[in-house]
Amino acid sequence: MTLAAASGDAAKVFLEIGALALVLAILARVAGRFGFTAIPLYLLAGLAVGEGGVFPLDLSHQFIEVVAEIGVLLLLLALGLEYSAVELRHGLRTGAATGVFDAAVDFLPGFAAGLVLGWSTPAAVLLGGVTWVTSSGIASKVLTDLDRLANRETPVILNLLVFEDLAMAVFLPVASALVIGRGLDATAATIAVALATLVLIMVLALRFGARLSAFLNRGSDESLLLAVFGLTLVVGGLAQEVEVSAAIGAFFVGLALSGPVQQRAGALVGPLRDLFAAVFFVFFSFQIDPATLLHVLAPAVALAAVGIATKMATGWFAGRRAGIGSSGRRRAGATLAARGEFSIVIASLGVGLRDGRDLGAVAAAFVLLTALAGPIAARFADRERSRSDSRDPTEAVMGS
Amino acid sequence: MSSDIEETLLPGVGVRHEFTTASGERVALVTHRTGRRELAVYDRDDPDACRTVLHLSEDDTTTLGELLGLSLGS
Numbered sequence: 001m002t003l004a005a006a007s008g009d010a011a012k013v014f015l016e017i018g019a020l021a022l023v024l025a026i027l028a029r030v031a032g033r034f035g036f037t038a039i040p041l042y043l044l045a046g047l048a049v050g051e052g053g054v055f056p057l058d059l060s061h062q063f064i065e066v067v068a069e070i071g072v073l074l075l076l077l078a079l080g081l082e083y084s085a086v087e088l089r090h091g092l093r094t095g096a097a098t099g100v101f102d103a104a105v106d107f108l109p110g111f112a113a114g115l116v117l118g119w120s121t122p123a124a125v126l127l128g129g130v131t132w133v134t135s136s137g138i139a140s141k142v143l144t145d146l147d148r149l150a151n152r153e154t155p156v157i158l159n160l161l162v163f164e165d166l167a168m169a170v171f172l173p174v175a176s177a178l179v180i181g182r183g184l185d186a187t188a189a190t191i192a193v194a195l196a197t198l199v200l201i202m203v204l205a206l207r208f209g210a211r212l213s214a215f216l217n218r219g220s221d222e223s224l225l226l227a228v229f230g231l232t233l234v235v236g237g238l239a240q241e242v243e244v245s246a247a248i249g250a251f252f253v254g255l256a257l258s259g260p261v262q263q264r265a266g267a268l269v270g271p272l273r274d275l276f277a278a279v280f281f282v283f284f285s286f287q288i289d290p291a292t293l294l295h296v297l298a299p300a301v302a303l304a305a306v307g308i309a310t311k312m313a314t315g316w317f318a319g320r321r322a323g324i325g326s327s328g329r330r331r332a333g334a335t336l337a338a339r340g341e342f343s344i345v346i347a348s349l350g351v352g353l354r355d356g357r358d359l360g361a362v363a364a365a366f367v368l369l370t371a372l373a374g375p376i377a378a379r380f381a382d383r384e385r386s387r388s389d390s391r392d393p394t395e396a397v398m399g400s
Numbered sequence: 401m402s403s404d405i406e407e408t409l410l411p412g413v414g415v416r417h418e419f420t421t422a423s424g425e426r427v428a429l430v431t432h433r434t435g436r437r438e439l440a441v442y443d444r445d446d447p448d449a450c451r452t453v454l455h456l457s458e459d460d461t462t463t464l465g466e467l468l469g470l471s472l473g474s
Contacts, residue, residue: 087411140412149413150428150440152448158411263433328448382449 016057020049024278035145036375037138039340040368042278046285047364053290064283071280072348073236073250074273075341077228079136079165080254081266085206088255091162098156098318099163105313107132109306113362117299119355122178126350129171130363131307135340136161138371142335142378153328156318157335165251168342169198172245172349179349180243194244201239201249205256217261224261225268228253247345277341284344285364287351292361300365307370308377311337327382334381338374343367437461 023045024038031038049057083091110131114124139161143149173194177187216227232250239249257265315333319325324332347363350356408416414432421427426442428450435458440450456464 082412087409090409091411136412147438147450147453149410150416150430150438150442150450150453152442155408155410155416158413162411324448325446327446331449 012058013063020045020057020282021278024282028278037135037141037338037340037371038278039135039138039281039344040371042281043285043344043364043368046282047288047290047293049282050286051289064279064286067276068280068283069246070233071273071276071278072247072345073232074269075277075280075345076247076251077232077254078266078269078273080251081257081262081269083162083165083255084258084262085209085255088162088166091159092166094155095159095161095163098160098314098321099167101317102160102164102314103132103167105310105317106307109303109310113299113303114355114359117355117358117362119358120353122175122181123350123353123355123359125175125178126346126353126359127362129175129346130339130343130366131303131310132171133164133168133339133342133346134161134311134336135338135342135371135374136165138338138340138374139335142338142375145375146379146382148331148335151328151331153315153319153322153324153332156322156324157315157332160314160318160336164342169202169248169251170195172248172346173198173243175346176243176245176349179353190243193242197239197242197244198248201235201244201252202255205252209256209258213257213259213261216257217259217264221264221268224264225272228257228265228269229272245349281341281344284348284360288361288364289357292357293365296358296361297365300362301369303362304366304369304373307339307366308337308373311374330381331378334374334377336374337370337377339367339370439464 024042027041027045028038031041048054107128109128111124111128113131114127115121119127139157143151143154143157148154174191177190177194180190181187182190216224219227232253235249235253236246237249240246312330312333315331315336316329319329319332343363344367347360350359353359404419406418408418410416410430414430414434416428416430418426418428426447428438428440428442430438430440432438437456437458437460439454439456441452443449443451
């Protein structure tokens, strides 16, 4: 890192990063004002400052890249911190049937689209992953914003999110092994090692998680933050070393922490994650040439339409299994429709591929469209009910 | 306990407890891990959705608990 090598350089870098952060602050505020996630806006900001953008910035790649990678680790760490071991087991059990349906129905559109676009198999698999995973961040925000946490379809949604997140723990290493692609035997060996390591990390996390949590909980906030941050990078680094994907290592660090320390770490890591993850999203689209984006816009729009329809189908299937009525099934599907952070993480694995540029552009456009349309659809999914309610004026007042 | 309380795990959020009041209204209490709570009454037309949701901070919950306890005693 040669950031501060010359003071003139440092001044320029500070100005550029500072200005960018201020723009992101405004975007986050706008997003908050209208009640949607800032991720699509961050992606747009990245496009604007990237090559061929409106205000191309000369950001030191190496520095930004490391910050962006840390952003991914913190995103996954925070996700892991959301769940306790009991919730994981419960989610895995109750979400399994829906999870398998979801995996099949929502992976296929992306995978097929990749093949139709003439991409290599690994790139198509990554696009399958992009269309598969719901943004748990957006889904839980939608549930909170629309006051639907007590709704009966909500546990169905949340259990499916748990299942998807765990499925990613297997998908990410497999996908990265495919991306490295050293022939069938070597790929199979890489995947085997990755999965064995994964099981090892999981056993260690569940076995020693409680002891580790109790030990960490004794320290001050400052030492806890540093310890969790350090642990995340070390486990992530080790996982990356055996090609498991650093992100999954970070996820398991989050899972390992339980009890009071889980709460504390979550509160401490939150702001840090917001900062680093914003850099990750900006950097991701920073690398996309807007010209490529325009080029893939038509397939991306079609894919978004299909991707929203397949999530609606998942919501319908999941809701029906749980005995939820048709309005609830529609709400569940629409809540699941938004893709976000995970899709971008998956697409970023393919940066080095031949079709990596197209993949990045399709993924960015797909996430942009579904992340904006999903929450709107979720709000709208209830419209039919309130319209039928409004025949009775007292009911309409109560329902609002 | 006079009525059956049903408990549902909400992964990443907390727990939901539900019961039916004597007059037949279905009521749920969502307890977030952060201590925040939501008291919800289900809709009669769409039993999966809520008609009213009341957001309670930890202090609010204490206040409401005291009020309910008070009225019970008087």
